[in-house]
Amino acid sequence: MSSIRKRPNGAWRARYRDPDGREHARHFARKVDAQTWLDEATAAIVTGQYASPAAGRVTLGEFYRPWAARQVWAPGTAKAVDLAVRDSGLDGVALGTLRRSHIEAWVKRMDGRGLAASTIRTRVTNLRVVLRAAVRDRVIPSDPADGVTLPRRRRRDAAMTIPTPAEVGAMLAAAGPFAVAVALAAFAGLRVGEICGLQVGDVAFLTRAIRVRRQVQRAGGGEASVRAPKAASERDVHAPDELMALLGRHVGEHRPGSDPARWLLVTDDGRPLTQDTARHLWDATRAAAEEARVAALRPGADSGMPLSGHRFHDLRHYYASGLIASGCDVVTVQRALGHASPTITLSTYAHLWPSAEDRTRTAAAGLMTAALAAGEARADSLRTGEA
Template sequence: MPYFRQRGDKWSFTINAGKDPITGKRKQIVRSGFNTEKEAQKAAAKIERDLEAGKRADSPTLIEFATQYFETQVKSQVTDSTYWNQWHYMSEFVFPVLGKLKLDKITYLHVEKFYSSLIERGIKRGTIKNISLVLNKTFKTAQKWQYIINNVMDHVKTPTYKPAKMKVWNTDEVKRFVEGTQGTKYHIAFVIALSTGMRLGEILGLHWDDIDWERKQLTITRSLKYDMVNRLHTKDTKNDHSQRTITLPDATVAALLEHRSQQLPGLHMVVNFADKYALPSEVSREFQMQVKRLKMTMIRFHDMRHTHATMLLQMGVNVKVVAERLGHSNVTTTLNTYAHVLPSMQKEVADKLNDVF
């Protein structure tokens, strides 16, 4: 029940609005400045109806809610780099346009105009896609925490985005690149990428004691990442799937032994000339330079991971084994990523069945 009172010639009321879903603290709604008790009663009745319908009479702004949401939930659920990237999307792009609006006042027109403004500014479609994913997650949580009844993002159409087509090398190109980069600065990083499918950060975070020489196996437990102040450091891999053991081919073991014999004693496997962590950007630039020097099909460093997976699938390796080597959480991710390989595999199956029948 609202509590009404008169101070001077003005009326006010207080309503108990239950507990805040974030802080758990008791919340009260206070309104004042009414000329008559009847005006105050009418306003209080509307707020009570809204509360019963699930609306919030004290909806926060997008900045206020997102700050709480990121601090209380996102920070504890994702890696530091992911947290920093998502917060960057909100603070750099979303807050300047939508941040000061109350959550329940943001309409689908607001969001669609926001997306249009990003396109006009020349922001890449891939970046806009990432912004939309963070914005969707934020509004979904706001609805879950009962700050809004309807999720405006359910009615917004995200601008279309087509990822760049994956480029991979064939086995002849792989051999040519490995042979052509022998003796170069980061040759061992290239060999590891092509023969294991590891990510660049995982390669640069490797220690020599991660290798079991007898079993010819390499265990991945950490990755080299940038922290929130742009400093390099190693961090444990983000989940159990990323923490994995990969069996190495003999040629890779031989390359590692050769690399170790020429390297100064130390903990890290891939280092720069100052015996410190190699910068990911530096290794990527060196890779691009070597590709140009050898006049090969231009691909990204990360595409060596795709090349590894494609070669395995074309060799008929079980997709579950491929998923395990790549550190995918499930086989579906692998199948969706490398669907382009499946048509040729289907032909191989048909050819083998022809031999049987």
């Protein structure tokens, strides 16, 4: 319900009621301005984009803190969203006055600090989670970060580093007891948190499968938080005999016992390995492997790419590339890696699958090889007959 009436002082008073029944009124010098204000409010109500003017005076921080307390988040997610809100510098800005220019200025500041394009995108995405919640609660009519231009990320095929079999072998040889973690990433595709969360009972030696049922995440203060795997990541990974044999040797040498709930990898005090500790061990593994590689080089030989350039996650890429090279389809790779959907698998590894041109070239090569072999066989038989 809305109305416009002329006041005794000559001003035009426009009124309307919002979806909650509250009345809002403003005075205008001209009737046309009053009508425009009413039309905009009515359109917002009809289209479901209405936000109360009073609600918009709430700051980003005032909205975020009680809203975040209601969310069912993993500790890592809560930490990431907290970081985005804090880093934006917009905590004290009223949501109703928040503009696209504020977000653009923040993106520019992050870029000026030298943050990677992927990091900038992640932080903006996390802030938008909050802004979209404010839209759903009708605090603001729209997301002011919508359409903000973000730094271009490198193409996945250019940014992805996949170690060679020789490099993986060198790191396995240098890893000591940590070799089991290297093997689980390179030959089963497990994430570092999933490896830290493995218990001996998760290794099914009879069926040659590794059951991913939990993961270890950071919980602050160096503590480990054991949680269920991320969405769609709970899975059974079918492992080769060689990996099962390595796991068996590791259990026998380092984790003997009868309790199936004992951790496969532990710290010196018997607690499950944390991601921070695993990365420290990975750094030591890379350094040892690089030292051995350099020592084995002939004088004057090209040193090539140092092994220290590989991340632990690159071992998971190594596993995925091996599955794809062996002819596994998208769904098979998706399930093995624990991706939520085939779309994620394709967006990450599409460049590794043979293209139509590759298949055409391979098929033509087969035809040519067969024809040349047949021609040579016929020529040999003719020469033999003449002889």
